[in-house]
Amino acid sequence: MQQFTHCDQVLFAVAVVEYIDDLYAHFKKAEVSSNELMGVPDNNAAFPLSPLGDAFLRKDLTSIHEILEKLGYKDDEGAATELSFQTWTHQVH
Structure with missing residues (x-):
C-alpha cells in the first residue's frame, strides 16, 4: 500500500x-426554472388573474370577503357557521 505524504x-x-467548486459553478449555470422548462412565460401578463385570484395572491382577506359578499355568498351567517368555525379552530370545549 502506498503511503502519501502530508503534502x-x-x-x-x-x-x-476545486473540482467540486467547478461542478457547482457548472450546475449553477445550468439551473432552469420550472416555468422555463414548461415553456410558460415568467410574467403575470400571460395569465391575468381575476380580482379574486389577485386577492388570494396578496392574501388580502378583506378583499376576498368583499368579493364573496358581492357574489352573494351567504354561508357566514348564522350560529351553525360560528360553531363550525370554533370547531375548526379547536375552541369548543
Whole structure:
C-alpha cells in the first residue's frame, strides 16, 4: 500500500475542493426554472388573474370577503357557521 505524504494529502484535498467548486459553478449555470422548462412565460401578463385570484395572491382577506359578499355568498351567517368555525379552530370545549 502506498503511503502519501502530508503534502500529497493537502494537494489532493485542494484538487477535490476545486473540482467540486467547478461542478457547482457548472450546475449553477445550468439551473432552469420550472416555468422555463414548461415553456410558460415568467410574467403575470400571460395569465391575468381575476380580482379574486389577485386577492388570494396578496392574501388580502378583506378583499376576498368583499368579493364573496358581492357574489352573494351567504354561508357566514348564522350560529351553525360560528360553531363550525370554533370547531375548526379547536375552541369548543
